[in-house]
Amino acid sequence: MRYQHNTGRILNRTILAILVMAAGAACIIRPGICSQRSGSLDFDLPVPEESLQQAYLGVQGRDRFTLGQIAARVVIVEIFSMYCPICQREAADVNALFDRIRQDPQLSEQVKLLGIGAGNSAFEVSFFKKKYHIEFPLFADGDFQLHKQIGEVNTPHFFGLKKLENGDMELFFSRSGEIEDVETFLQTLLKESGVTLQP
Amino acid sequence: MKKNLWIVGLCVIGILAASAYAFGRSSAFGDKIFDFGHMKSLDSDTKLSEGDAAPDFDLPAISGNRVRLSEYRGNRHVMLTFIPAAWTPVCSDQWPGYHIARELFEDLDTVVIGISCDNLPSLHAWILEMGGVWFDVVSDFWPHGKVSDAYGVLRSDGMSERAVFIIDKTGIIRFIHLEDINARPDLGVLIQALEELTP
Numbered sequence A: 001m002r003y004q005h006n007t008g009r010i011l012n013r014t015i016l017a018i019l020v021m022a023a024g025a026a027c028i029i030r031p032g033i034c035s036q037r038s039g040s041l042d043f044d045l046p047v048p049e050e051s052l053q054q055a056y057l058g059v060q061g062r063d064r065f066t067l068g069q070i071a072a073r074v075v076i077v078e079i080f081s082m083y084c085p086i087c088q089r090e091a092a093d094v095n096a097l098f099d100r101i102r103q104d105p106q107l108s109e110q111v112k113l114l115g116i117g118a119g120n121s122a123f124e125v126s127f128f129k130k131k132y133h134i135e136f137p138l139f140a141d142g143d144f145q146l147h148k149q150i151g152e153v154n155t156p157h158f159f160g161l162k163k164l165e166n167g168d169m170e171l172f173f174s175r176s177g178e179i180e181d182v183e184t185f186l187q188t189l190l191k192e193s194g195v196t197l198q199p
Numbered sequence B: 001m002k003k004n005l006w007i008v009g010l011c012v013i014g015i016l017a018a019s020a021y022a023f024g025r026s027s028a029f030g031d032k033i034f035d036f037g038h039m040k041s042l043d044s045d046t047k048l049s050e051g052d053a054a055p056d057f058d059l060p061a062i063s064g065n066r067v068r069l070s071e072y073r074g075n076r077h078v079m080l081t082f083i084p085a086a087w088t089p090v091c092s093d094q095w096p097g098y099h100i101a102r103e104l105f106e107d108l109d110t111v112v113i114g115i116s117c118d119n120l121p122s123l124h125a126w127i128l129e130m131g132g133v134w135f136d137v138v139s140d141f142w143p144h145g146k147v148s149d150a151y152g153v154l155r156s157d158g159m160s161e162r163a164v165f166i167i168d169k170t171g172i173i174r175f176i177h178l179e180d181i182n183a184r185p186d187l188g189v190l191i192q193a194l195e196e197l198t199p
Helices: A002-029 A053-059 A084-087 A091-102 A122-131 A143-148 A182-193 B002-019 B094-098 B101-109 B120-129 B146-150 B187-195
Strands: A045-046 A063-064 A075-080 A111-118 A138-141 A158-165 A170-176 B058-060 B065-069 B077-082 B110-116 B136-139 B160-165 B173-179
Touching: A075 A182, A084 A091, A084 B094, A091 A111, A091 A182, A111 A122, A111 A143, A122 A138, A122 B094, A122 B187, A138 A143, A158 A182, A170 A182, B058 B136, B065 B146, B077 B187, B094 B101, B094 B110, B101 B110, B101 B187, B120 B136, B160 B187, B173 B187
Parallel strands: A075 A111, A111 A138, B077 B110, B110 B136
Antiparallel strands: A045 A063, A075 A158, A158 A170, B058 B065, B077 B160, B160 B173
16 A cells, blocks of 8 residues: 555656656747747857958858857847748848947947848848848758757847857847837847947 | 556647647737648649649639639749648748749749638738738639649648649649648749749
């Protein structure tokens, strides 16, 4: 009898452990079902072919680079798709964000912006870039490999990462949906970064 | 004990099924999208081949007009894009891409016709929600799926496959692309097929 009781307790704990592990696995695979998205932005990207974009990111002389290797204290990553009506509609706003940062002498060297086309082939990213006159670097993710790693966020989605003293990147901002107001978005992002930008 | 094991199994399967597949969907449709989850990739027997005459059709469009395929004969190439269902994840992030690529199709002397087994009111509401499209969207609702069946892309569940047929100015099918229903065809592949029609 006692043996059966202990067996039952062990079984219940095993059930609980399996459920917790399964829920954890589900959070990693599809964070949308959890309260906080928990993908990883620890990936590398091919260095852009255009020398201007290489210089913008500060990644000349490499084949691939990580977000931590970008010459900036804050990196903004937009997850977009050329098929996403919001991404199309707000392409001009994201361009305005890029221009706002580029034209500010305090921000231009310390905040960088790039986009990743979730499920978009190189052709589709190239078309989107040309269509909306986008000057910041865009990268194709045709097979959703990065999108899955990031946490399968909806588009558009914006991540903000800051470089720590030891060179590691820390995610401090993660939001799906439209920018709405460029200045408000930028100031919110800078405030949440906690980074004091050097003049 | 057996009962507990069944509960564990069902919970794990349920959680993993919920996390199994998430297309990179746009936020544009909010929570109005119905997700069937992962579906059987293909579920029909294609009756047509490249080189066959394209079956003619005369279907109602959401514009209020009727669209007859043979009207384009001798005049324009036609890209016929079948989608499985309105208000679903992948379909909702497919035609908006063709919408912004209008100049690519027009430069290649091509009209796009979107076709679905949904009824007209549903298609009308869905297209409005995505912000409209420049091309005709026609309903193959009644007799249900007759045109989809003629093209060999009617699935056993009453939806069509995610398929693209490119028909040249003589009414001959020059390109067939049957995509996994859970994925979206690369625009680059479709444009390349159209370019091959234009010497």
